[in-house]
Amino acid sequence: MTETPQRPRPLRVLAAMSGGVDSAVAAARAAEAGHDVTGVHLALSANPQSFRTGARGCCTIEDSRDARRAADVIGIPFYVWDLADRFREDVVEDFVAEYEAGRTPNPCLRCNEKIKFAALLDKALALGFDAVCTGHYAQVIVREDGTRELHRASDMAKDQSYVLGVLDDRQLAHALFPLGDTVTTKDEIRAEAERRGLAVAKKPDSHDICFIADGDTQGFLANRLGRSEGDIVDESGNRLGTHEGAYGFTIGQRKGLRIGTPAPDGKPRYVLDISPVDNTVTVGPASALDVSALTAIKPRWCGAAPTGPGSYTAQLRAHGGETEVTAEVVDGSLEVVFTEPVRGVAPGQAIVLYDGTRVVGSATIASTVRATAGVA
Secondary structure, eight states: OOOOOOOOOOOEEEEOOSSHHHHEEEEEEHHHTEEEEEEEEOOOOSSSSSSSOOOOOOHHHHHHHHHHHHHHHHOOOEOOOOOOOIIIIIIHHHHHHHHHHHEHHHHHHHIIIIIIIIIIHHHHHHHHEEEEEEOOSSSEEEEESSOEEEEEOOSGGGOGGGGTTOOHHHHHHHOOOOOOOOTOHHEEEEEEHHTTGGGGGOOOOOOTTTTOSSSOHHHHHHHHHHOOOEEOOOOOOOOEEEEEEEEOOOOOOOOOOOOOOOTTTOOOOEEEEETTTEEEEEEOGGGGGGGEEEEEEEEEEEOOOOSSEEEEEEEOSSTOOOEEEEEEEETEEEEEEEEEEEEETTTTTTTEEEEEEEEEEEEEEEEEEEEESSOO
């Protein structure tokens, strides 16, 4: 008698539905796979009108309505959970504090760490759910020994593993990414949404920062931190101009410097360093942005922490490429050396290490070593 292969046990799945096309299709696929799916939209602002409008696919009142309509079409229960206080404390206030300290944070990464896979997951598990499902493009692979690994999406063009590099073993054990192993274009995802009758099929993707309504990050920070005039100087300390707040600049920035005096070589100047202590911004040539090494703090590992020095590839931005590095944990910090210098690395950014397609872990850049003489 031939044994019938046993199907995986259906899971109780909480699908985070932003109101965009990816999360709607992910929820639909989870339901189609036989899981017991409940949709939830996260209310992340006490005043949703202050968040982006115009069908951006994240956080607005209209997004909540779009998510509810999608859940109705899929045929799953739907709720709105108020996480506005937690979001304000863990994401918005962190964003402001990081800029005030002269660093460049990634709020989407922080939201995944603190909201979607901490606050949301904790609440889901307390209510008896087995997993949280999102529309991220990444893969969780279960090894023969039962351990889980986070890997890049099958389609590198849509891979979002960088912003998930903060997830630990426990969070990966309860994460479901139905879009991660699909090699399809975004147009095909939209076509699938249309076949399923989901009205968000043609909705634009979300971009920028959801809690900055008009997209003016500098204006948002000025309203929170106040305007404070300071100097713009060159690498020798010569005063070239003024600014209205050092927090309004990022390492590698070229535009908006408003320096009247051209550089001696006639070439553009870039932000090299931001000093919140004396409210000074240092600028210089593009070559001075080259970084040969860095130290990163607060590492989080997607599995066991690496032991000893190792060779990896690293990603430094959500939409950046990979670069070869050697890395080692020393006294709790991650010490990274680049095989070839990289440009425009800013403290506050996340560095995510990869072993092939596997995400090893993530850490926050604390300091850098310039490849050439200049500001460190």
